[in-house]
Amino acid sequence: MAGLVPAIHVLFGDEVEHVDARHKAGHDDVRVCGAGCKVMAEFLQLVFSGLTVGAVYALVALGFTLVYNASDVINFAQGDFVMIGGMGTVFLMAAGVALPFAVLIAVVAAVLVGLLLHRLAIEPARGASPVALIMITIGASIFIKGVAQIVFDKQFHSLPAFSGTDPIAIGGATILPQSFWVIGGMLALVFGLWLFLERTLIGKAVLATAANRLAARLVGINVTVVLALAFGLSAAIGAVGGVLVTPITLTRYDVGTLFALKGFAAAMVGGMGNPIGAVVGGLLIGLMEAFGAGYLSSTYKDAVAFVAILVVLLVMPQGLFGRRSVERV
Amino acid sequence: MLTVDGLSSAYGRIEVLHGISLDVPAGEIVALVGSNGAGKTTLLRTLSGVQPASAGRIVFQGEDIQALPPHARVMRGIAQSPEGRQVFGPLTVEDNLRLGAFRRWDDTVRGRLEAVYTMFPVLAERRRTPASSLSGGQQQMLAIGRALMAQPKLLLLDEPSLGLAPLLVDQILAAVVDLKQKGITVLLVEQNASAALAIADRGYVLEVGRIVHEGEGRALLQDPKVRAAYLGV
Numbered sequence: 001m002a003g004l005v006p007a008i009h010v011l012f013g014d015e016v017e018h019v020d021a022r023h024k025a026g027h028d029d030v031r032v033c034g035a036g037c038k039v040m041a042e043f044l045q046l047v048f049s050g051l052t053v054g055a056v057y058a059l060v061a062l063g064f065t066l067v068y069n070a071s072d073v074i075n076f077a078q079g080d081f082v083m084i085g086g087m088g089t090v091f092l093m094a095a096g097v098a099l100p101f102a103v104l105i106a107v108v109a110a111v112l113v114g115l116l117l118h119r120l121a122i123e124p125a126r127g128a129s130p131v132a133l134i135m136i137t138i139g140a141s142i143f144i145k146g147v148a149q150i151v152f153d154k155q156f157h158s159l160p161a162f163s164g165t166d167p168i169a170i171g172g173a174t175i176l177p178q179s180f181w182v183i184g185g186m187l188a189l190v191f192g193l194w195l196f197l198e199r200t201l202i203g204k205a206v207l208a209t210a211a212n213r214l215a216a217r218l219v220g221i222n223v224t225v226v227l228a229l230a231f232g233l234s235a236a237i238g239a240v241g242g243v244l245v246t247p248i249t250l251t252r253y254d255v256g257t258l259f260a261l262k263g264f265a266a267a268m269v270g271g272m273g274n275p276i277g278a279v280v281g282g283l284l285i286g287l288m289e290a291f292g293a294g295y296l297s298s299t300y301k302d303a304v305a306f307v308a309i310l311v312v313l314l315v316m317p318q319g320l321f322g323r324r325s326v327e328r329v
Numbered sequence: 330m331l332t333v334d335g336l337s338s339a340y341g342r343i344e345v346l347h348g349i350s351l352d353v354p355a356g357e358i359v360a361l362v363g364s365n366g367a368g369k370t371t372l373l374r375t376l377s378g379v380q381p382a383s384a385g386r387i388v389f390q391g392e393d394i395q396a397l398p399p400h401a402r403v404m405r406g407i408a409q410s411p412e413g414r415q416v417f418g419p420l421t422v423e424d425n426l427r428l429g430a431f432r433r434w435d436d437t438v439r440g441r442l443e444a445v446y447t448m449f450p451v452l453a454e455r456r457r458t459p460a461s462s463l464s465g466g467q468q469q470m471l472a473i474g475r476a477l478m479a480q481p482k483l484l485l486l487d488e489p490s491l492g493l494a495p496l497l498v499d500q501i502l503a504a505v506v507d508l509k510q511k512g513i514t515v516l517l518v519e520q521n522a523s524a525a526l527a528i529a530d531r532g533y534v535l536e537v538g539r540i541v542h543e544g545e546g547r548a549l550l551q552d553p554k555v556r557a558a559y560l561g562v
Protein backbone atom coordinates (compact mmCIF):
# COMPACT_ATOMS: atom_id res chain seq x y z
CA MET A 1 0.00 0.00 0.00
CA ALA A 2 1.47 3.32 -1.03
CA GLY A 3 -0.78 5.68 0.84
CA LEU A 4 1.64 7.61 2.94
CA VAL A 5 3.86 10.15 1.26
CA PRO A 6 6.53 11.48 3.67
CA ALA A 7 5.22 14.46 5.54
CA ILE A 8 7.91 16.79 4.26
CA HIS A 9 10.02 16.26 1.18
CA VAL A 10 13.62 15.98 2.20
CA LEU A 11 15.15 18.29 -0.37
CA PHE A 12 17.44 20.16 1.95
CA GLY A 13 20.51 19.66 -0.32
CA ASP A 14 19.07 21.75 -3.13
CA GLU A 15 17.81 24.28 -0.70
CA VAL A 16 21.23 24.71 0.83
CA GLU A 17 22.78 25.20 -2.60
CA HIS A 18 20.06 27.67 -3.30
CA VAL A 19 20.88 29.48 -0.09
CA ASP A 20 24.57 29.50 -1.00
CA ALA A 21 23.74 30.95 -4.39
CA ARG A 22 21.70 33.70 -2.85
CA HIS A 23 24.51 34.42 -0.45
CA LYS A 24 27.05 34.68 -3.27
CA ALA A 25 24.67 36.99 -5.06
CA GLY A 26 25.05 39.39 -2.18
CA HIS A 27 22.05 38.69 -0.02
CA ASP A 28 23.55 39.32 3.43
CA ASP A 29 20.50 38.08 5.29
CA VAL A 30 21.21 34.52 4.27
CA ARG A 31 23.65 32.57 6.44
CA VAL A 32 26.25 30.37 4.91
CA CYS A 33 25.53 26.78 5.77
CA GLY A 34 28.65 24.60 6.13
CA ALA A 35 28.92 20.81 6.18
CA GLY A 36 28.10 20.48 9.88
CA CYS A 37 25.14 22.75 9.51
CA LYS A 38 24.01 20.74 6.52
CA VAL A 39 23.99 17.52 8.55
CA MET A 40 22.13 19.33 11.27
CA ALA A 41 19.58 20.73 8.86
CA GLU A 42 18.95 17.32 7.38
CA PHE A 43 18.53 15.89 10.84
CA LEU A 44 16.06 18.62 11.80
CA GLN A 45 14.12 18.08 8.61
CA LEU A 46 13.71 14.41 9.43
CA VAL A 47 12.69 15.26 13.00
CA PHE A 48 9.92 17.57 11.75
CA SER A 49 8.75 15.00 9.27
CA GLY A 50 8.83 12.22 11.88
CA LEU A 51 7.01 14.21 14.53
CA THR A 52 4.26 15.12 12.08
CA VAL A 53 3.32 11.59 11.04
CA GLY A 54 4.21 10.39 14.54
CA ALA A 55 1.55 12.71 15.96
CA VAL A 56 -1.09 10.88 13.93
CA TYR A 57 0.26 7.48 14.97
CA ALA A 58 0.07 8.76 18.54
CA LEU A 59 -3.62 9.56 18.09
CA VAL A 60 -4.32 6.13 16.62
CA ALA A 61 -2.37 4.54 19.47
CA LEU A 62 -4.42 6.55 21.98
CA GLY A 63 -7.53 5.10 20.37
CA PHE A 64 -6.16 1.57 20.79
CA THR A 65 -5.34 2.42 24.41
CA LEU A 66 -8.79 3.75 25.29
CA VAL A 67 -10.62 0.72 23.94
CA TYR A 68 -8.07 -1.75 25.28
CA ASN A 69 -8.29 -0.28 28.77
CA ALA A 70 -12.06 -0.38 28.80
CA SER A 71 -12.34 -3.92 27.47
CA ASP A 72 -9.07 -5.72 26.60
CA VAL A 73 -10.22 -5.53 22.99
CA ILE A 74 -7.63 -4.47 20.42
CA ASN A 75 -9.66 -2.66 17.80
CA PHE A 76 -7.96 -3.06 14.44
CA ALA A 77 -10.62 -0.89 12.82
CA GLN A 78 -8.94 2.00 14.64
CA GLY A 79 -7.08 3.15 11.50
CA ASP A 80 -10.30 3.29 9.52
CA PHE A 81 -11.55 6.15 11.69
CA VAL A 82 -8.55 8.13 10.38
CA MET A 83 -9.72 7.35 6.86
CA ILE A 84 -13.35 8.27 7.58
CA GLY A 85 -12.23 11.63 9.01
CA GLY A 86 -10.08 12.46 5.98
CA MET A 87 -12.27 11.01 3.21
CA GLY A 88 -15.45 12.30 4.79
CA THR A 89 -14.10 15.83 4.90
CA VAL A 90 -12.80 15.59 1.32
CA PHE A 91 -16.15 14.49 -0.08
CA LEU A 92 -18.20 16.90 2.00
CA MET A 93 -16.03 19.79 0.83
CA ALA A 94 -16.40 18.59 -2.74
CA ALA A 95 -20.15 18.76 -2.16
CA GLY A 96 -19.78 22.40 -1.19
CA VAL A 97 -19.70 22.17 2.60
CA ALA A 98 -17.32 24.63 4.26
CA LEU A 99 -14.23 23.12 5.90
CA PRO A 100 -15.25 23.52 9.58
CA PHE A 101 -18.66 21.95 9.01
CA ALA A 102 -17.24 19.24 6.79
CA VAL A 103 -14.79 18.34 9.57
CA LEU A 104 -17.53 18.33 12.16
CA ILE A 105 -19.83 16.10 10.12
CA ALA A 106 -16.99 13.72 9.19
CA VAL A 107 -15.94 13.36 12.83
CA VAL A 108 -19.53 12.78 13.94
CA ALA A 109 -19.86 10.15 11.19
CA ALA A 110 -16.72 8.41 12.45
CA VAL A 111 -18.13 8.45 16.00
CA LEU A 112 -21.36 6.87 14.72
CA VAL A 113 -19.36 4.17 12.94
CA GLY A 114 -17.43 3.57 16.18
CA LEU A 115 -20.64 3.29 18.20
CA LEU A 116 -22.21 0.97 15.63
CA LEU A 117 -19.09 -1.18 15.62
CA HIS A 118 -19.43 -1.54 19.37
CA ARG A 119 -23.17 -2.09 19.32
CA LEU A 120 -23.40 -4.50 16.38
CA ALA A 121 -20.10 -6.37 16.50
CA ILE A 122 -18.48 -6.15 19.92
CA GLU A 123 -21.42 -6.09 22.33
CA PRO A 124 -23.20 -9.17 20.91
CA ALA A 125 -19.91 -11.10 21.30
CA ARG A 126 -19.51 -10.11 24.93
CA GLY A 127 -17.65 -12.80 26.81
CA ALA A 128 -15.89 -14.11 23.70
CA SER A 129 -12.14 -14.60 23.91
CA PRO A 130 -9.89 -11.60 23.17
CA VAL A 131 -8.63 -13.36 20.03
CA ALA A 132 -12.18 -13.78 18.74
CA LEU A 133 -12.90 -10.11 19.44
CA ILE A 134 -9.74 -9.07 17.57
CA MET A 135 -10.87 -11.17 14.60
CA ILE A 136 -14.21 -9.37 14.74
CA THR A 137 -12.51 -5.95 14.59
CA ILE A 138 -10.36 -7.08 11.64
CA GLY A 139 -13.52 -8.22 9.87
CA ALA A 140 -15.17 -4.91 10.68
CA SER A 141 -12.16 -3.08 9.27
CA ILE A 142 -12.43 -4.98 5.98
CA PHE A 143 -16.15 -4.24 5.90
CA ILE A 144 -15.63 -0.52 6.51
CA LYS A 145 -13.10 -0.37 3.67
CA GLY A 146 -15.55 -2.15 1.39
CA VAL A 147 -18.29 0.32 2.18
CA ALA A 148 -15.85 3.24 1.83
CA GLN A 149 -14.97 2.09 -1.70
CA ILE A 150 -18.64 2.39 -2.60
CA VAL A 151 -19.54 5.53 -0.65
CA PHE A 152 -16.34 7.33 -1.69
CA ASP A 153 -14.10 5.94 -4.44
CA LYS A 154 -10.73 4.27 -4.97
CA GLN A 155 -8.72 7.42 -5.73
CA PHE A 156 -6.22 9.28 -3.61
CA HIS A 157 -7.53 12.57 -2.30
CA SER A 158 -6.09 15.56 -0.55
CA LEU A 159 -7.38 18.52 1.40
CA PRO A 160 -6.18 22.11 1.12
CA ALA A 161 -3.76 23.02 3.90
CA PHE A 162 -5.56 24.92 6.66
CA SER A 163 -3.24 27.91 6.70
CA GLY A 164 -1.19 28.01 3.54
CA THR A 165 1.65 25.94 2.16
CA ASP A 166 4.58 28.33 2.55
CA PRO A 167 7.24 26.34 4.40
CA ILE A 168 8.57 27.93 7.55
CA ALA A 169 12.37 27.84 7.88
CA ILE A 170 13.75 26.66 11.20
CA GLY A 171 17.48 26.03 11.70
CA GLY A 172 18.13 25.42 8.02
CA ALA A 173 15.23 22.98 7.71
CA THR A 174 11.67 23.80 6.75
CA ILE A 175 8.35 22.82 8.20
CA LEU A 176 4.92 23.10 6.63
CA PRO A 177 2.31 25.14 8.50
CA GLN A 178 0.06 22.07 8.34
CA SER A 179 2.58 20.18 10.48
CA PHE A 180 1.90 22.64 13.27
CA TRP A 181 -1.79 21.88 12.88
CA VAL A 182 -1.11 18.16 13.15
CA ILE A 183 1.25 18.34 16.13
CA GLY A 184 -0.75 21.09 17.85
CA GLY A 185 -3.99 19.21 17.22
CA MET A 186 -2.50 16.07 18.71
CA LEU A 187 -1.35 17.94 21.81
CA ALA A 188 -4.76 19.60 22.19
CA LEU A 189 -6.56 16.25 21.91
CA VAL A 190 -4.22 14.65 24.44
CA PHE A 191 -4.80 17.53 26.84
CA GLY A 192 -8.55 17.39 26.31
CA LEU A 193 -8.59 13.66 26.90
CA TRP A 194 -6.53 14.12 30.05
CA LEU A 195 -8.97 16.76 31.33
CA PHE A 196 -11.90 14.48 30.62
CA LEU A 197 -10.36 11.47 32.34
CA GLU A 198 -8.97 13.28 35.36
CA ARG A 199 -11.50 16.01 35.95
CA THR A 200 -14.93 14.48 35.31
CA LEU A 201 -16.83 11.76 37.13
CA ILE A 202 -17.51 9.92 33.87
CA GLY A 203 -13.81 10.12 33.02
CA LYS A 204 -12.96 8.66 36.41
CA ALA A 205 -15.48 5.92 35.74
CA VAL A 206 -13.57 5.08 32.55
CA LEU A 207 -10.32 4.91 34.53
CA ALA A 208 -12.02 2.83 37.22
CA THR A 209 -13.31 0.39 34.61
CA ALA A 210 -9.81 0.09 33.21
CA ALA A 211 -8.38 -0.50 36.68
CA ASN A 212 -10.88 -3.10 37.89
CA ARG A 213 -13.93 -4.07 35.90
CA LEU A 214 -15.57 -6.11 38.66
CA ALA A 215 -15.29 -3.28 41.16
CA ALA A 216 -16.56 -0.85 38.54
CA ARG A 217 -19.69 -2.94 38.08
CA LEU A 218 -20.14 -3.25 41.84
CA VAL A 219 -20.15 0.54 42.35
CA GLY A 220 -22.78 0.77 39.63
CA ILE A 221 -20.75 1.82 36.61
CA ASN A 222 -22.38 0.49 33.46
CA VAL A 223 -19.31 -0.96 31.77
CA THR A 224 -21.16 -1.42 28.49
CA VAL A 225 -21.73 2.32 28.32
CA VAL A 226 -18.10 2.96 29.25
CA LEU A 227 -16.98 0.71 26.42
CA ALA A 228 -19.31 2.43 23.95
CA LEU A 229 -17.87 5.74 25.14
CA ALA A 230 -14.34 4.43 24.55
CA PHE A 231 -15.25 3.39 21.02
CA GLY A 232 -16.89 6.74 20.29
CA LEU A 233 -13.99 8.74 21.73
CA SER A 234 -11.34 6.72 19.95
CA ALA A 235 -13.23 7.16 16.70
CA ALA A 236 -13.39 10.92 17.19
CA ILE A 237 -9.69 11.13 18.03
CA GLY A 238 -8.71 9.05 15.01
CA ALA A 239 -10.98 11.01 12.68
CA VAL A 240 -9.58 14.36 13.80
CA GLY A 241 -6.08 12.99 13.21
CA GLY A 242 -7.16 11.96 9.71
CA VAL A 243 -8.51 15.41 8.93
CA LEU A 244 -5.36 17.13 10.16
CA VAL A 245 -2.89 14.97 8.28
CA THR A 246 -4.72 14.57 4.95
CA PRO A 247 -3.37 17.85 3.49
CA ILE A 248 0.13 16.39 3.93
CA THR A 249 -0.18 12.65 3.31
CA LEU A 250 -3.24 12.24 1.07
CA THR A 251 -5.93 9.71 1.89
CA ARG A 252 -7.76 6.81 0.28
CA TYR A 253 -10.39 4.29 1.34
CA ASP A 254 -7.72 1.85 2.53
CA VAL A 255 -5.20 4.07 4.36
CA GLY A 256 -6.62 2.79 7.64
CA THR A 257 -4.67 -0.47 7.40
CA LEU A 258 -1.27 1.21 7.67
CA PHE A 259 -2.46 3.66 10.31
CA ALA A 260 -3.78 0.74 12.36
CA LEU A 261 -0.51 -1.15 11.96
CA LYS A 262 1.56 1.84 12.97
CA GLY A 263 -0.73 2.95 15.75
CA PHE A 264 -0.69 -0.59 17.08
CA ALA A 265 3.11 -0.65 16.91
CA ALA A 266 3.15 2.68 18.75
CA ALA A 267 0.85 1.37 21.47
CA MET A 268 3.01 -1.74 21.82
CA VAL A 269 6.23 0.27 22.02
CA GLY A 270 4.73 2.51 24.69
CA GLY A 271 3.19 -0.43 26.56
CA MET A 272 -0.36 -1.42 25.56
CA GLY A 273 -2.87 0.40 27.70
CA ASN A 274 -0.59 3.22 28.76
CA PRO A 275 -1.76 6.59 27.34
CA ILE A 276 1.55 8.39 27.83
CA GLY A 277 3.27 5.40 26.28
CA ALA A 278 0.90 5.62 23.31
CA VAL A 279 1.87 9.23 22.60
CA VAL A 280 5.61 8.66 23.05
CA GLY A 281 5.38 5.41 21.06
CA GLY A 282 3.59 7.18 18.21
CA LEU A 283 6.18 9.93 18.00
CA LEU A 284 9.00 7.34 18.19
CA ILE A 285 7.56 5.24 15.36
CA GLY A 286 7.15 8.41 13.30
CA LEU A 287 10.74 9.48 13.99
CA MET A 288 12.16 6.02 13.26
CA GLU A 289 10.26 5.92 9.99
CA ALA A 290 11.54 9.33 8.98
CA PHE A 291 15.13 8.49 9.88
CA GLY A 292 14.85 5.13 8.19
CA ALA A 293 13.54 6.76 5.03
CA GLY A 294 16.00 9.65 5.15
CA TYR A 295 19.22 7.85 6.00
CA LEU A 296 18.57 4.35 4.65
CA SER A 297 15.85 3.93 2.08
CA SER A 298 12.22 4.94 1.88
CA THR A 299 11.51 1.48 0.45
CA TYR A 300 11.48 0.02 3.94
CA LYS A 301 9.61 2.84 5.64
CA ASP A 302 6.54 0.75 6.40
CA ALA A 303 8.71 -2.08 7.72
CA VAL A 304 9.72 0.06 10.70
CA ALA A 305 6.42 -0.61 12.43
CA PHE A 306 6.72 -4.38 11.87
CA VAL A 307 10.26 -4.41 13.21
CA ALA A 308 9.17 -2.35 16.22
CA ILE A 309 6.36 -4.81 17.00
CA LEU A 310 8.75 -7.77 16.73
CA VAL A 311 11.42 -6.14 18.86
CA VAL A 312 8.89 -5.23 21.53
CA LEU A 313 7.42 -8.74 21.56
CA LEU A 314 10.83 -10.40 21.78
CA VAL A 315 12.78 -8.01 23.97
CA MET A 316 10.41 -5.98 26.13
CA PRO A 317 6.85 -7.29 26.09
CA GLN A 318 5.87 -4.59 28.58
CA GLY A 319 6.83 -1.78 26.22
CA LEU A 320 8.75 1.30 27.32
CA PHE A 321 6.32 2.46 29.95
CA GLY A 322 4.87 -0.84 31.07
CA ARG A 323 1.47 -2.25 30.37
CA ARG A 324 -1.58 -1.15 32.21
CA SER A 325 -1.08 -2.64 35.61
CA VAL A 326 -3.46 -5.51 36.16
CA GLU A 327 -5.14 -5.47 39.51
CA ARG A 328 -3.91 -8.18 41.80
CA VAL A 329 -5.72 -9.29 44.91
CA MET B 330 -35.56 -6.61 53.59
CA LEU B 331 -33.95 -9.28 51.42
CA THR B 332 -35.47 -12.66 50.68
CA VAL B 333 -33.62 -15.21 48.61
CA ASP B 334 -35.66 -18.14 47.42
CA GLY B 335 -34.30 -21.27 45.74
CA LEU B 336 -31.35 -19.43 44.22
CA SER B 337 -29.00 -21.43 42.02
CA SER B 338 -25.95 -20.22 40.15
CA ALA B 339 -23.31 -21.81 37.96
CA TYR B 340 -19.93 -21.09 36.43
CA GLY B 341 -20.36 -22.43 32.94
CA ARG B 342 -21.90 -25.88 33.38
CA ILE B 343 -20.74 -26.32 36.96
CA GLU B 344 -23.49 -25.37 39.36
CA VAL B 345 -22.06 -24.10 42.66
CA LEU B 346 -25.21 -22.79 44.38
CA HIS B 347 -28.01 -25.34 44.65
CA GLY B 348 -31.24 -23.67 45.67
CA ILE B 349 -30.25 -21.25 48.42
CA SER B 350 -33.03 -19.74 50.52
CA LEU B 351 -32.38 -17.16 53.18
CA ASP B 352 -33.80 -14.07 54.83
CA VAL B 353 -32.10 -10.85 55.79
CA PRO B 354 -34.48 -8.83 58.02
CA ALA B 355 -34.12 -5.05 58.03
CA GLY B 356 -31.78 -3.63 60.65
CA GLU B 357 -29.99 -6.88 61.41
CA ILE B 358 -26.54 -8.29 60.88
CA VAL B 359 -26.83 -11.66 59.18
CA ALA B 360 -23.69 -13.78 59.04
CA LEU B 361 -23.07 -16.30 56.30
CA VAL B 362 -20.31 -18.71 57.23
CA GLY B 363 -18.86 -21.77 55.59
CA SER B 364 -15.58 -23.27 54.57
CA ASN B 365 -13.45 -22.64 51.54
CA GLY B 366 -15.28 -22.98 48.25
CA ALA B 367 -18.73 -23.32 49.85
CA GLY B 368 -20.13 -20.64 47.51
CA LYS B 369 -20.32 -17.62 49.80
CA THR B 370 -18.67 -15.26 47.35
CA THR B 371 -20.75 -16.66 44.50
CA LEU B 372 -23.91 -15.93 46.47
CA LEU B 373 -22.90 -12.29 47.08
CA ARG B 374 -21.91 -11.90 43.42
CA THR B 375 -25.31 -13.20 42.41
CA LEU B 376 -27.04 -10.81 44.83
CA SER B 377 -25.17 -7.85 43.31
CA GLY B 378 -25.96 -9.03 39.80
CA VAL B 379 -22.40 -9.50 38.57
CA GLN B 380 -23.01 -13.25 38.36
CA PRO B 381 -26.12 -14.69 36.68
CA ALA B 382 -28.54 -16.85 38.61
CA SER B 383 -29.78 -20.00 36.90
CA ALA B 384 -32.87 -20.43 39.09
CA GLY B 385 -34.68 -18.83 42.02
CA ARG B 386 -35.76 -15.38 43.09
CA ILE B 387 -34.11 -12.44 44.82
CA VAL B 388 -36.67 -10.14 46.43
CA PHE B 389 -35.44 -6.84 47.83
CA GLN B 390 -37.93 -4.61 49.65
CA GLY B 391 -40.80 -6.41 48.00
CA GLU B 392 -39.38 -6.14 44.48
CA ASP B 393 -38.02 -9.04 42.45
CA ILE B 394 -34.60 -7.71 41.43
CA GLN B 395 -33.44 -10.95 39.80
CA ALA B 396 -33.42 -9.49 36.29
CA LEU B 397 -31.90 -6.10 37.18
CA PRO B 398 -28.36 -5.20 36.08
CA PRO B 399 -25.78 -4.41 38.81
CA HIS B 400 -26.12 -0.63 38.60
CA ALA B 401 -29.88 -0.82 39.06
CA ARG B 402 -29.35 -2.86 42.23
CA VAL B 403 -26.91 -0.25 43.53
CA MET B 404 -29.60 2.36 42.90
CA ARG B 405 -32.12 0.26 44.84
CA GLY B 406 -29.73 0.34 47.81
CA ILE B 407 -27.53 -2.77 47.64
CA ALA B 408 -23.78 -2.16 47.85
CA GLN B 409 -20.97 -4.65 48.17
CA SER B 410 -17.48 -4.64 49.58
CA PRO B 411 -16.09 -7.55 47.59
CA GLU B 412 -13.71 -10.33 48.49
CA GLY B 413 -10.11 -9.30 47.99
CA ARG B 414 -11.01 -5.59 48.40
CA GLN B 415 -10.87 -4.87 44.65
CA VAL B 416 -9.93 -1.23 45.09
CA PHE B 417 -9.19 0.90 42.02
CA GLY B 418 -5.43 0.63 42.47
CA PRO B 419 -4.12 3.50 40.34
CA LEU B 420 -6.81 5.93 41.56
CA THR B 421 -6.48 7.93 44.76
CA VAL B 422 -8.24 6.96 47.96
CA GLU B 423 -10.61 9.88 47.56
CA ASP B 424 -11.41 9.00 43.93
CA ASN B 425 -12.17 5.44 45.02
CA LEU B 426 -14.63 6.78 47.56
CA ARG B 427 -16.19 9.26 45.16
CA LEU B 428 -16.71 6.49 42.62
CA GLY B 429 -18.58 4.60 45.33
CA ALA B 430 -21.13 7.41 45.04
CA PHE B 431 -21.33 7.06 41.24
CA ARG B 432 -25.06 6.25 41.40
CA ARG B 433 -25.75 8.63 44.29
CA TRP B 434 -24.18 11.76 42.96
CA ASP B 435 -25.75 14.74 44.68
CA ASP B 436 -24.72 17.53 47.02
CA THR B 437 -24.49 15.17 50.00
CA VAL B 438 -21.39 13.47 48.58
CA ARG B 439 -19.07 15.79 50.49
CA GLY B 440 -20.80 15.00 53.76
CA ARG B 441 -20.75 11.27 53.13
CA LEU B 442 -17.05 11.50 52.34
CA GLU B 443 -16.43 13.21 55.68
CA ALA B 444 -18.49 10.54 57.43
CA VAL B 445 -16.30 7.81 55.94
CA TYR B 446 -13.19 9.75 56.97
CA THR B 447 -14.55 10.05 60.50
CA MET B 448 -15.17 6.32 60.58
CA PHE B 449 -11.72 5.47 59.17
CA PRO B 450 -9.41 8.43 59.94
CA VAL B 451 -6.43 6.73 58.32
CA LEU B 452 -8.18 7.09 54.94
CA ALA B 453 -8.39 10.85 55.43
CA GLU B 454 -4.63 11.00 56.00
CA ARG B 455 -4.02 9.12 52.79
CA ARG B 456 -6.76 10.60 50.66
CA ARG B 457 -4.38 11.72 47.90
CA THR B 458 -2.38 8.50 47.62
CA PRO B 459 -3.11 5.74 45.10
CA ALA B 460 -5.21 2.98 46.63
CA SER B 461 -2.64 0.39 45.55
CA SER B 462 -0.12 1.82 48.02
CA LEU B 463 -2.39 1.23 51.04
CA SER B 464 -1.83 -1.69 53.41
CA GLY B 465 -4.26 -4.61 53.33
CA GLY B 466 -6.20 -3.32 56.32
CA GLN B 467 -6.44 0.17 54.87
CA GLN B 468 -7.63 -1.23 51.54
CA GLN B 469 -10.31 -3.15 53.42
CA MET B 470 -11.48 0.07 55.07
CA LEU B 471 -11.45 1.72 51.67
CA ALA B 472 -13.55 -1.05 50.13
CA ILE B 473 -16.10 -0.73 52.94
CA GLY B 474 -16.01 3.06 52.75
CA ARG B 475 -16.54 2.93 49.00
CA ALA B 476 -19.60 0.72 49.46
CA LEU B 477 -20.96 3.11 52.10
CA MET B 478 -20.65 6.04 49.70
CA ALA B 479 -23.54 4.47 47.78
CA GLN B 480 -25.75 5.05 50.85
CA PRO B 481 -26.78 1.39 50.93
CA LYS B 482 -29.79 0.04 52.75
CA LEU B 483 -28.21 -3.41 52.52
CA LEU B 484 -24.44 -3.78 52.76
CA LEU B 485 -22.86 -7.00 51.50
CA LEU B 486 -19.46 -7.62 53.10
CA ASP B 487 -17.30 -10.43 51.74
CA GLU B 488 -14.59 -11.56 54.18
CA PRO B 489 -13.68 -8.14 55.54
CA SER B 490 -11.27 -9.72 58.03
CA LEU B 491 -9.34 -11.81 55.52
CA GLY B 492 -5.60 -11.49 56.00
CA LEU B 493 -5.81 -8.82 58.68
CA ALA B 494 -4.06 -8.70 62.04
CA PRO B 495 -6.37 -9.55 64.99
CA LEU B 496 -6.43 -5.96 66.21
CA LEU B 497 -7.62 -4.77 62.77
CA VAL B 498 -10.21 -7.55 62.61
CA ASP B 499 -11.70 -6.25 65.85
CA GLN B 500 -11.71 -2.71 64.48
CA ILE B 501 -13.48 -3.75 61.28
CA LEU B 502 -16.09 -5.83 63.12
CA ALA B 503 -16.70 -2.96 65.54
CA ALA B 504 -17.31 -0.77 62.50
CA VAL B 505 -19.87 -3.29 61.24
CA VAL B 506 -21.76 -3.16 64.55
CA ASP B 507 -21.61 0.63 64.27
CA LEU B 508 -23.22 0.49 60.83
CA LYS B 509 -26.04 -1.62 62.16
CA GLN B 510 -26.65 1.02 64.82
CA LYS B 511 -26.87 3.60 62.03
CA GLY B 512 -29.67 1.56 60.49
CA ILE B 513 -27.79 -0.27 57.74
CA THR B 514 -28.65 -3.91 57.23
CA VAL B 515 -25.58 -6.10 56.81
CA LEU B 516 -25.03 -9.48 55.19
CA LEU B 517 -21.61 -10.51 56.45
CA VAL B 518 -19.68 -13.34 54.81
CA GLU B 519 -16.86 -14.78 56.86
CA GLN B 520 -14.62 -17.80 57.11
CA ASN B 521 -13.82 -16.51 60.57
CA ALA B 522 -17.11 -17.98 61.78
CA SER B 523 -16.82 -17.37 65.53
CA ALA B 524 -16.09 -13.66 65.12
CA ALA B 525 -18.90 -13.21 62.61
CA LEU B 526 -21.53 -15.18 64.55
CA ALA B 527 -20.61 -13.30 67.73
CA ILE B 528 -21.84 -9.99 66.30
CA ALA B 529 -24.64 -11.41 64.13
CA ASP B 530 -28.34 -11.48 64.90
CA ARG B 531 -28.83 -14.42 62.57
CA GLY B 532 -26.50 -16.86 60.93
CA TYR B 533 -26.51 -19.28 58.02
CA VAL B 534 -24.01 -22.03 57.44
CA LEU B 535 -23.28 -22.80 53.80
CA GLU B 536 -21.76 -26.08 52.70
CA VAL B 537 -20.97 -26.87 49.05
CA GLY B 538 -23.72 -24.67 47.74
CA ARG B 539 -26.45 -25.52 50.27
CA ILE B 540 -27.60 -23.97 53.53
CA VAL B 541 -27.04 -26.66 56.16
CA HIS B 542 -27.66 -24.77 59.40
CA GLU B 543 -29.45 -21.59 60.28
CA GLY B 544 -30.44 -19.83 63.44
CA GLU B 545 -29.71 -17.02 65.84
CA GLY B 546 -26.07 -15.99 65.81
CA ARG B 547 -25.30 -16.98 69.38
CA ALA B 548 -27.34 -20.16 69.13
CA LEU B 549 -25.28 -21.28 66.14
CA LEU B 550 -22.13 -20.46 68.08
CA GLN B 551 -23.26 -22.93 70.76
CA ASP B 552 -24.43 -25.63 68.32
CA PRO B 553 -22.09 -28.61 68.77
CA LYS B 554 -22.29 -29.60 65.09
CA VAL B 555 -21.43 -26.09 63.93
CA ARG B 556 -18.69 -25.83 66.53
CA ALA B 557 -17.16 -29.09 65.41
CA ALA B 558 -17.29 -28.29 61.71
CA TYR B 559 -16.52 -24.59 61.56
CA LEU B 560 -15.10 -23.35 64.80
CA GLY B 561 -12.46 -26.02 65.14
CA VAL B 562 -13.54 -27.02 68.64
Ligand SMILES: Nc1ncnc2c1ncn2[C@@H]1O[C@H](COP(=O)(O)OP(=O)(O)OP(=O)(O)O)[C@@H](O)[C@H]1O
Nearest residue numbers: 340345363364365366367368369370371372412520
Ligand atom coordinates in the same frame (compact mmCIF):
# COMPACT_ATOMS: atom_id res chain seq x y z
N1 LIG C 1 -14.71 -17.80 38.33
C1 LIG C 1 -14.97 -19.08 38.65
N2 LIG C 1 -15.03 -20.01 37.67
C2 LIG C 1 -15.30 -21.30 37.96
N3 LIG C 1 -15.52 -21.76 39.20
C3 LIG C 1 -15.47 -20.88 40.21
C4 LIG C 1 -15.19 -19.49 39.98
N4 LIG C 1 -15.20 -18.86 41.18
C5 LIG C 1 -15.47 -19.81 42.09
N5 LIG C 1 -15.64 -21.02 41.53
C6 LIG C 1 -15.98 -22.27 42.22
O1 LIG C 1 -17.21 -22.09 42.84
C7 LIG C 1 -17.22 -22.69 44.12
C8 LIG C 1 -17.61 -21.63 45.14
O2 LIG C 1 -16.65 -20.64 45.18
P1 LIG C 1 -16.78 -19.34 46.06
O3 LIG C 1 -15.66 -18.44 45.74
O4 LIG C 1 -18.14 -18.80 45.91
O5 LIG C 1 -16.58 -19.93 47.51
P2 LIG C 1 -16.37 -19.19 48.89
O6 LIG C 1 -17.30 -19.80 49.84
O7 LIG C 1 -16.44 -17.73 48.70
O8 LIG C 1 -14.90 -19.64 49.24
P3 LIG C 1 -13.75 -18.81 50.03
O9 LIG C 1 -14.06 -19.01 51.46
O10 LIG C 1 -12.50 -19.51 49.61
O11 LIG C 1 -13.83 -17.41 49.58
C9 LIG C 1 -15.82 -23.23 44.33
O12 LIG C 1 -15.86 -24.62 44.05
C10 LIG C 1 -14.99 -22.56 43.32
O13 LIG C 1 -13.95 -23.38 42.88
Ligand SMILES: [Mg+2]
Nearest residue numbers: 369370371412
Ligand atom coordinates in the same frame (compact mmCIF):
# COMPACT_ATOMS: atom_id res chain seq x y z
MG1 LIG D 1 -15.19 -16.23 48.98
